[in-house]
Amino acid sequence: MRYIWLIPLLPGIGAAINGLLGIRAFSRRVSGVLACTMMAAALGLSAVAFWQLLGLAPEAREFTVVVAQWIPAIPLQTVHGIGAFQVPWGFRLDPLSGMMLLVVTGIGTLIHVYSTAYMADEPRGGVARFFCYLNLFCFFMLMLVLGNNFLVMFVGWEGVGLCSYLLIGYWYEKTSAADAGKKAFITNRVGDWGFILGIFLIFYTFGTLDFRAVQNAAGALPIEAGHFGVLSVICLLLFVGATGKSAQIPLYIWLPDAMEGPTPVSALIHAATMVTAGVYMLGRNAVLFSHAPQVMTIVAVVGVLTALMAASIGLVQYDIKRVLAYSTVSQLGYMFTAMGVGAFSAGAFHLMTHAFFKALLFLGSGSVIHAMGGEQDMRRMGALKKYMPVTFATMFIGTLAIAGIPPFAGFFSKDEILFRAFVANKAIWVLAVLTALMTAFYMFRLIAMTFFGSYRGPAWDAHQAPAAGHAAHAPDSSHQPPASSHDDHGGGHGHGHGAWHGPHESPTPMTFPLMALAVGAIVAGFVGIPAALGGSNTLERFLEPSFTAQHHVLAVGEHVAEGGEAAVESEPAAEPHVSRGVELGLMGFSVLIAVIGIAVAWNFYVTSPEKSVQLAERFAGAHRVLSHKYYVDELYGATVIAGTFSAGRGLWTFDRRVVDGMVNGAGKLTVISSWFSSLTDRTVVDGLVNLIGWIVQESSYAFRRLQTGLVQNYALLMLFGIFAFVSVYLFVR
Amino acid sequence: MITPTHYMLLSAALFIIGVIGVMVRRNIIIIFMSIELMLNAVNINLVAFSFQLHHVVGQVFAVFVIAVAAAEAAVGLGIILAFYRNKETVNIDEMNLMRS
Secondary structure: OOOOOHHHHHHHHHHHHHHHHHHHHOOHHHHHHHHHHHHHHHHHHHHHHHHHHHHOOHHHOOEEEEEEEEEEEEEEEEOOEEEEEEEEEEEEEOHHHHHHHHHHHHHHHHHHHHHHHHOOOOOHHHHHHHHHHHHHHHHHHHHHHHEOEHHHHHHHHHHHHHHHHHHHOOOOOOHHHHHHHHHHHHHHHHHHHHHHHHHHHHHHHHOOOEHHHHHHHHHOOOOOOOOOOHHHHHHHHHHHHHHHHOOOOOOOOHHHHHHHOOHHHHHHHHHHOHHHHHHHHHHHOHHHHHOOHHHHHHHHHHHHHHHHHHHHHHOOOOEHHHHHHHHHHHHHHHHHHHHHOOOHHHHHHHHHHHHHHHHHHHHHHHHHHHHOOOOOEHHHOOOHHHOOHHHHHHHHHHHHHHHOOOOOHHHHHHHHHHHHHHHHOHHHHHHHHHHHHHHHHHHHHHHHHHHOOOOOOOOOOOOOOHHHHHHHOHHHHOOOOOOOHHHHHHHHOOOOOOOOOOOOOOOHHHHHHHHHHHHHHHHHHHHHOOHHHOOOOHHHHHHHHHHOOOHHHHHHOOHHHHHHHHHHHHOHHHHHHOOHHHHHHHHHHHHHHHHHHHHHHHHHHHHOOHHHHHHHHHOHHHHHHHHOHHHHHHHHHHHHHHHHHHHHHHHHHHHHHHHHHHHHHHHHHHHHHHHHHHHHHHHHHHHHHHHHHHHHHHHHHHHHHHOOOOHHHHHHHHHHHHHHHHHHHHHHO | OOOHHHHHHHHHHHHHHHHHHHHHOOEHHHHHHHHHHHHHHHHHHHHHHHHHHOOOHHHHHHHHHHHHHHHHHHHHHHHHHHHHHHHOOOEHHHOOOOOO
16 A cells, blocks of 8 residues: 555556657557556556455555655745645555545556557557547656545646647647647636635645645635635635536536547547546545535536536437447536535445446447447437447447436446435425436437447448348438538548448457456445445445545544534435435436436337437427527637637737837837937037038148248248247337 | 448349359258358458458458368268268159158
């Protein structure tokens, strides 16, 4: 356990080797194997560390390793006078970070393996670059997870943002990919602004950035129930950071566009790990947040609204990855709802299960896209079940999991959230249930459009794949897809297989992670079986110490702390108020909702596909609003972006008119004054000089007559002079 | 009886002849001789007053003037000789090298 600092370092080393040497020298296989090895080693270390953590007593499950001093003690102003701003490179393993550790390394390793096959058609240097970024991402993500203070977490936080940008823009020759990368980066900056301000305020308030110290200090403060105090401001700022990273309203717009990146990236970064960093950060600061109930309400409302909005957009999208992207936003909304109603462990539980089934779904969609030669539009798919049975089976499991069908993973976590929402606030519960209905619907719509029905994709050479001969002619008759904009994806994504021989099952390195994740999507929920179903909710009790202030601080005897601590404990104590029957009833109801959603989707897209078209025509207005994603991008374009542009243009005009004008005016003034100066120079000064010269010249004409050069003239003049002097001497004196 | 007035008149006449010679003649040798004439006019004056006043200083002064005149004649003739060797003339109008 002492070597947990190696866990982030190993992928970092892999990234360095691949980045410095691999891009020039390594073959595809070498760079892929290197990256996978590093991740597998990190996974092994994580598993060992986690095992050791489980071996400890529940209260003692916290382990901190300080590798080095990062920032030495700098005197800085805090609210208690001058404090010492010092930050170590410290890593902390506790139940929450342990769980995240396993999720990141486990799913990360599987996705690395998957990528070796998925990226096989890329140019050699590109593959090494891809794995370098992917390893670098894991390095930063693990640092984010393991950091024991806010600043180390922030380093990881920014690092994953950078890697996300790099990986979204992996196909940087494509304008849309480059733009999507920029959009993600800039949108994240807005959130990071809030996060860093929150960190400043935390240091100013508590004089430290260590998680444990901040938690203990915050636990000692009274709950800000009636007023909006400094803790609330901190939490609000941290939540702004979380909305950026975890794609919540109003900063969710980057995530759907982030699907321009390669599919493994979408699975790893934009579904399983990075986007959950915001949820993780909220969980890390659970004590802070439980002291700011008003912010908790904001978190819950934003979460559930995001969930609902994203799910409704997901209903009408046709791009398979975009459906999953909106689904991710929606599920993240669920997690925030859970955090907002105080069910931190439920949120973290959903984070974990979601990581499994959403990574599975993304990888499955990647497999489908791979099989279709780069096609992402679901209107050009269909009936793929018989071509790719493994992908179908695993994706189906993932879909059942996300829809909340027992006994798959999503059921337990989602139901826990719904139950806690029901206890906390009925309105939020209603919205969450509505979201659950939509989730089941759009996920089965995806499955139906992709795997069932008739084949609507492009035809291929029938000699190569005789079994598909009849299906190849289907697109002419029914459901001719509009000439969609996704045609360019084929070339751009580099799936140029040469001659495309129709949909086919993906190679083993791709199907293996699918199967592994499918197993995960089935069993991941079993760690959190609620008490109502005869389980013991192992995970919740396991995670509980991470969400509370430390106990032995109380033992030291801080009486003020006890009040805060009791209040924190009171949140989970709300559970027993609802009887077991109600809980079971809610479970049954949510399963019923999921089944209804599935049935409706089945009816619309498999048994009678024309119904969905009719429905879309009947509610054309609503459909249009949904397919344009509530015009939020347009709204931001018209307000924020246009505002920024016009502000920039205004500043430019100011620059041009006023600043440049001043400079030019000064220049012009100098020119004018110098003209006058030259005028006086020419007339007065030169005139004087010339006048003297002229006088001398003119007088010289007269006087030069004297210089005859004749000695006798001189003698005569001399004589006259003598006469004159003598005359004066004799007569005048 | 010859009075100092007579000596002075002779001296003044000689001096004026010398001045006129310097002014009007073109041959530098003649000019040179005219200068000697002026010097000797001065000498006559000096000796006359020395005799008249019974004071020997005037005669001593005259001897000095004769010595200086001899030295002057030597230097002046040397210059004239050098000039003649260069220009093959002794006409004073040709001696205008310093003219601008």
